[in-house]
Amino acid sequence: MAFETIIGNEIVKKLLNSTIQKNNILHSYLFVGPDGIGKSIFAKEFAQMILCENEITKPCHQCKSCLEMESNNHPDFLQINSDDGKSIKIEQVRFLQEKIAEKPVSSNRKVYVIYDSDLMTREAANSLLKTLEEPPAYATLILITSNESKLLTTIKSRCIKVNFQVIEQEQILQYLRKNNLDAGVTQNMLEMCEGSIGKALKLQERKDDYAEIEELIHKISNTDITEIWNHAEVLYKAKENVMELLDYMNLLFYKQLCQKQQTAIVKAIYSVEEAKKRILANANYDMSIDHLLLEIWEELA
Ligand SMILES: [Zn+2]
Structure with a gap:
Protein backbone atom coordinates (compact mmCIF):
# COMPACT_ATOMS: atom_id res chain seq x y z
CA MET A 1 0.00 0.00 0.00
CA PHE A 164 -6.85 17.84 -0.82
CA GLN A 165 -8.36 18.53 2.59
CA VAL A 166 -6.82 20.05 5.69
CA ILE A 167 -5.63 17.60 8.31
CA GLU A 168 -7.49 17.03 11.59
CA GLN A 169 -5.86 18.52 14.69
CA GLU A 170 -5.74 15.08 16.30
CA GLN A 171 -3.82 13.69 13.31
CA ILE A 172 -1.37 16.61 13.45
CA LEU A 173 -0.82 15.94 17.13
CA GLN A 174 -0.22 12.23 16.41
CA TYR A 175 2.31 13.17 13.75
CA LEU A 176 4.17 15.47 16.15
CA ARG A 177 4.11 12.77 18.84
CA LYS A 178 5.46 10.14 16.46
CA ASN A 179 8.37 12.43 15.65
CA ASN A 180 8.91 13.50 19.28
CA LEU A 181 7.99 17.09 18.47
CA ASP A 182 4.88 17.47 20.60
CA ALA A 183 6.43 18.68 23.88
CA GLY A 184 5.17 22.15 24.77
CA VAL A 185 2.71 22.31 21.85
CA THR A 186 -0.65 23.40 23.28
CA GLN A 187 -4.18 23.02 21.94
CA ASN A 188 -4.20 26.72 21.05
CA MET A 189 -1.02 26.27 19.03
CA LEU A 190 -2.56 23.33 17.16
CA GLU A 191 -5.45 25.58 16.18
CA MET A 192 -2.96 27.96 14.58
CA CYS A 193 -1.85 25.20 12.19
CA GLU A 194 -5.12 25.34 10.24
CA GLY A 195 -4.80 21.67 9.33
CA SER A 196 -1.34 22.02 7.84
CA ILE A 197 1.60 19.82 8.83
CA GLY A 198 3.94 22.36 7.24
CA LYS A 199 2.59 25.07 9.55
CA ALA A 200 2.73 22.71 12.53
CA LEU A 201 6.43 22.09 11.95
CA LYS A 202 7.16 25.82 11.65
CA LEU A 203 5.11 26.53 14.74
CA GLN A 204 6.88 23.80 16.67
CA GLU A 205 10.20 25.55 16.05
CA ARG A 206 8.81 28.73 17.62
CA LYS A 207 6.76 27.12 20.38
CA ASP A 208 8.63 29.03 23.10
CA ASP A 209 7.69 32.34 21.45
CA TYR A 210 4.04 31.26 21.31
CA ALA A 211 4.16 30.23 24.96
CA GLU A 212 5.51 33.68 25.86
CA ILE A 213 2.67 35.35 23.97
CA GLU A 214 0.20 33.21 25.87
CA GLU A 215 1.79 34.24 29.16
CA LEU A 216 1.77 37.90 28.15
CA ILE A 217 -1.95 37.81 27.36
CA HIS A 218 -2.68 36.15 30.70
CA LYS A 219 -0.71 38.83 32.52
CA ILE A 220 -2.02 41.86 30.72
CA SER A 221 -5.18 42.40 32.75
CA ASN A 222 -3.50 42.44 36.15
CA THR A 223 -0.05 43.93 35.61
CA ASP A 224 1.37 47.42 35.33
CA ILE A 225 2.00 48.63 31.75
CA THR A 226 5.76 49.14 32.34
CA GLU A 227 5.94 45.54 33.51
CA ILE A 228 4.12 44.44 30.34
CA TRP A 229 6.53 46.38 28.13
CA ASN A 230 9.45 44.82 30.00
CA HIS A 231 8.08 41.33 29.54
CA ALA A 232 7.24 41.63 25.86
CA GLU A 233 10.74 41.01 24.56
CA VAL A 234 9.36 38.19 22.42
CA LEU A 235 7.51 40.80 20.35
CA TYR A 236 10.30 43.39 20.19
CA LYS A 237 12.83 40.86 18.93
CA ALA A 238 10.46 39.30 16.37
CA LYS A 239 10.56 42.19 13.91
CA GLU A 240 11.10 39.94 10.87
CA ASN A 241 8.38 37.41 11.67
CA VAL A 242 5.97 39.04 14.06
CA MET A 243 2.78 38.51 12.03
CA GLU A 244 2.28 34.92 13.18
CA LEU A 245 2.70 35.99 16.80
CA LEU A 246 0.12 38.75 16.35
CA ASP A 247 -2.22 36.25 14.68
CA TYR A 248 -1.71 34.03 17.68
CA MET A 249 -2.58 36.91 20.02
CA ASN A 250 -5.84 37.34 18.17
CA LEU A 251 -6.58 33.62 18.26
CA LEU A 252 -6.25 33.81 22.05
CA PHE A 253 -8.50 36.88 22.17
CA TYR A 254 -11.10 35.17 19.95
CA LYS A 255 -11.14 32.25 22.34
CA GLN A 256 -11.66 34.62 25.28
CA LEU A 257 -14.46 36.26 23.35
CA CYS A 258 -16.20 32.91 22.94
CA GLN A 259 -16.26 32.57 26.72
CA LYS A 260 -17.21 36.13 27.64
CA GLN A 261 -18.60 38.55 25.15
CA GLN A 262 -16.90 41.78 26.15
CA THR A 263 -16.48 44.86 24.00
CA ALA A 264 -12.99 45.29 25.46
CA ILE A 265 -11.87 42.03 23.83
CA VAL A 266 -13.31 43.07 20.49
CA LYS A 267 -11.36 46.33 20.77
CA ALA A 268 -8.18 44.41 21.63
CA ILE A 269 -8.63 42.27 18.49
CA TYR A 270 -9.09 45.43 16.48
CA SER A 271 -5.93 46.94 18.00
CA VAL A 272 -3.89 43.90 16.96
CA GLU A 273 -5.20 44.14 13.39
CA GLU A 274 -4.36 47.87 13.32
CA ALA A 275 -0.83 47.14 14.60
CA LYS A 276 -0.36 44.59 11.80
CA LYS A 277 -1.33 47.22 9.26
CA ARG A 278 1.05 49.80 10.76
CA ILE A 279 3.95 47.35 10.76
CA LEU A 280 3.25 46.30 7.18
CA ALA A 281 3.23 49.99 6.23
CA ASN A 282 6.74 50.27 7.73
CA ALA A 283 5.85 52.35 10.76
CA ASN A 284 8.52 52.44 13.48
CA TYR A 285 8.52 48.88 14.74
CA ASP A 286 9.26 49.30 18.45
CA MET A 287 6.80 52.19 18.69
CA SER A 288 4.10 50.11 17.02
CA ILE A 289 4.58 47.36 19.59
CA ASP A 290 4.65 49.91 22.48
CA HIS A 291 1.44 51.40 21.17
CA LEU A 292 -0.25 48.06 20.67
CA LEU A 293 0.53 46.82 24.17
CA LEU A 294 -0.63 50.09 25.69
CA GLU A 295 -3.93 49.96 23.79
CA ILE A 296 -4.62 46.36 24.77
CA TRP A 297 -3.64 47.07 28.35
CA GLU A 298 -5.98 50.08 28.51
CA GLU A 299 -8.82 47.96 27.17
CA LEU A 300 -8.31 44.96 29.40
CA ALA A 301 -6.70 46.18 32.61
ZN1 LIG B 1 9.85 0.20 -8.00
Missing part, protein backbone atom coordinates in the same frame (compact mmCIF):
# COMPACT_ATOMS: atom_id res chain seq x y z
CA ALA A 2 1.38 3.34 -1.00
CA PHE A 3 1.19 6.69 0.84
CA GLU A 4 1.57 4.89 4.16
CA THR A 5 3.88 7.48 5.65
CA ILE A 6 1.61 10.40 4.71
CA ILE A 7 -1.06 11.43 7.18
CA GLY A 8 -4.55 12.56 6.23
CA ASN A 9 -6.30 12.75 2.85
CA GLU A 10 -7.47 9.14 2.87
CA ILE A 11 -9.81 9.69 -0.08
CA VAL A 12 -6.95 10.95 -2.23
CA LYS A 13 -4.90 7.91 -1.24
CA LYS A 14 -7.73 5.59 -2.34
CA LEU A 15 -8.19 7.43 -5.61
CA LEU A 16 -4.52 7.44 -6.58
CA ASN A 17 -3.99 3.84 -5.46
CA SER A 18 -6.90 2.62 -7.54
CA THR A 19 -5.62 4.63 -10.52
CA ILE A 20 -2.37 2.69 -10.30
CA GLN A 21 -4.00 -0.68 -9.63
CA LYS A 22 -6.32 -0.32 -12.62
CA ASN A 23 -3.48 1.08 -14.70
CA ASN A 24 -5.74 3.98 -15.51
CA ILE A 25 -3.14 6.73 -15.35
CA LEU A 26 -4.29 9.91 -17.03
CA HIS A 27 -2.20 12.61 -18.71
CA SER A 28 -2.89 15.57 -16.46
CA TYR A 29 -3.84 16.05 -12.86
CA LEU A 30 -4.44 19.19 -10.84
CA PHE A 31 -3.73 18.82 -7.12
CA VAL A 32 -5.69 21.51 -5.27
CA GLY A 33 -5.64 22.47 -1.57
CA PRO A 34 -4.07 24.74 1.05
CA ASP A 35 -0.30 24.91 1.56
CA GLY A 36 1.47 22.51 3.87
CA ILE A 37 -0.98 19.58 3.73
CA GLY A 38 1.15 17.20 1.69
CA LYS A 39 0.28 17.83 -1.99
CA SER A 40 3.95 17.79 -3.04
CA ILE A 41 4.71 14.61 -1.10
CA PHE A 42 1.68 12.95 -2.69
CA ALA A 43 2.80 14.10 -6.14
CA LYS A 44 6.29 12.65 -5.71
CA GLU A 45 5.02 9.34 -4.38
CA PHE A 46 2.39 9.12 -7.13
CA ALA A 47 5.13 9.81 -9.68
CA GLN A 48 7.27 7.06 -8.16
CA MET A 49 4.33 4.65 -8.43
CA ILE A 50 3.73 5.58 -12.07
CA LEU A 51 7.41 5.06 -12.90
CA CYS A 52 7.99 1.92 -10.77
CA GLU A 53 8.88 -1.17 -12.80
CA ASN A 54 7.47 -3.72 -10.35
CA GLU A 55 4.27 -5.28 -11.69
CA ILE A 56 2.62 -5.98 -8.34
CA THR A 57 3.78 -3.61 -5.60
CA LYS A 58 4.12 0.03 -6.51
CA PRO A 59 6.27 1.73 -5.35
CA CYS A 60 8.51 -1.28 -4.62
CA HIS A 61 11.46 0.81 -3.34
CA GLN A 62 13.78 -1.71 -4.99
CA CYS A 63 13.64 -1.42 -8.78
CA LYS A 64 16.05 0.81 -10.70
CA SER A 65 13.33 3.41 -11.19
CA CYS A 66 12.41 3.56 -7.49
CA LEU A 67 16.06 3.87 -6.49
CA GLU A 68 16.56 6.67 -9.01
CA MET A 69 13.51 8.46 -7.64
CA GLU A 70 14.64 8.07 -4.06
CA SER A 71 18.06 9.49 -4.86
CA ASN A 72 16.42 12.44 -6.70
CA ASN A 73 18.08 11.32 -9.89
CA HIS A 74 15.36 9.98 -12.21
CA PRO A 75 15.81 10.98 -15.85
CA ASP A 76 12.07 10.62 -16.55
CA PHE A 77 10.92 12.78 -13.66
CA LEU A 78 11.07 16.55 -13.89
CA GLN A 79 9.96 19.20 -11.42
CA ILE A 80 9.25 22.81 -12.31
CA ASN A 81 9.40 25.44 -9.57
CA SER A 82 9.18 29.19 -9.62
CA ASP A 83 12.77 30.51 -9.60
CA ASP A 84 11.93 33.71 -7.75
CA GLY A 85 8.78 32.72 -5.84
CA LYS A 86 6.81 35.14 -8.02
CA SER A 87 6.30 33.51 -11.40
CA ILE A 88 6.87 30.50 -13.62
CA LYS A 89 8.10 31.77 -16.95
CA ILE A 90 7.50 30.69 -20.52
CA GLU A 91 11.15 29.57 -20.84
CA GLN A 92 10.54 27.03 -18.09
CA VAL A 93 7.46 25.67 -19.86
CA ARG A 94 9.41 25.52 -23.16
CA PHE A 95 12.14 23.56 -21.39
CA LEU A 96 9.49 21.13 -20.12
CA GLN A 97 8.12 20.81 -23.66
CA GLU A 98 11.54 20.04 -25.10
CA LYS A 99 12.11 17.38 -22.48
CA ILE A 100 8.65 15.86 -22.75
CA ALA A 101 9.11 15.33 -26.48
CA GLU A 102 12.06 13.01 -25.83
CA LYS A 103 11.14 9.35 -25.25
CA PRO A 104 11.52 8.02 -21.68
CA VAL A 105 15.00 6.77 -20.83
CA SER A 106 14.73 4.73 -17.67
CA SER A 107 11.03 3.81 -17.38
CA ASN A 108 8.34 3.50 -19.98
CA ARG A 109 6.65 6.68 -18.76
CA LYS A 110 7.55 10.25 -17.84
CA VAL A 111 6.13 12.40 -15.05
CA TYR A 112 6.28 16.18 -14.74
CA VAL A 113 5.30 18.14 -11.66
CA ILE A 114 4.66 21.88 -11.75
CA TYR A 115 4.61 23.34 -8.21
CA ASP A 116 2.67 26.57 -7.57
CA SER A 117 1.30 26.22 -11.07
CA ASP A 118 -0.90 29.29 -10.51
CA LEU A 119 2.32 31.33 -10.74
CA MET A 120 2.63 30.58 -14.46
CA THR A 121 2.60 33.77 -16.49
CA ARG A 122 -0.21 34.00 -19.02
CA GLU A 123 2.23 33.17 -21.84
CA ALA A 124 3.60 30.22 -19.90
CA ALA A 125 0.09 28.91 -19.19
CA ASN A 126 -1.00 29.37 -22.82
CA SER A 127 2.09 27.56 -23.98
CA LEU A 128 1.46 24.68 -21.56
CA LEU A 129 -2.07 24.36 -22.96
CA LYS A 130 -0.67 22.88 -26.18
CA THR A 131 1.03 20.12 -24.19
CA LEU A 132 -2.12 19.50 -22.15
CA GLU A 133 -4.15 19.24 -25.35
CA GLU A 134 -1.83 16.76 -27.04
CA PRO A 135 0.43 15.10 -24.51
CA PRO A 136 2.74 12.28 -25.62
CA ALA A 137 1.22 8.88 -24.75
CA TYR A 138 3.87 8.18 -22.11
CA ALA A 139 3.57 11.51 -20.25
CA THR A 140 1.74 12.53 -17.09
CA LEU A 141 1.68 16.10 -15.80
CA ILE A 142 0.80 16.96 -12.21
CA LEU A 143 -0.01 20.60 -11.59
CA ILE A 144 -0.08 21.71 -7.97
CA THR A 145 -1.83 24.79 -6.63
CA SER A 146 -3.11 26.39 -3.47
CA ASN A 147 -4.69 29.21 -5.48
CA GLU A 148 -6.94 27.45 -7.93
CA SER A 149 -8.82 30.62 -8.85
CA LYS A 150 -5.66 32.10 -10.35
CA LEU A 151 -5.32 29.31 -12.92
CA LEU A 152 -6.72 29.74 -16.42
CA THR A 153 -10.05 27.94 -16.86
CA THR A 154 -8.69 26.38 -20.04
CA ILE A 155 -5.85 24.80 -18.05
CA LYS A 156 -8.20 23.58 -15.32
CA SER A 157 -10.62 22.05 -17.79
CA ARG A 158 -7.89 19.83 -19.22
CA CYS A 159 -6.83 18.37 -15.88
CA ILE A 160 -8.43 15.89 -13.53
CA LYS A 161 -8.89 17.76 -10.28
CA VAL A 162 -7.81 16.09 -7.05
CA ASN A 163 -8.99 17.94 -3.95
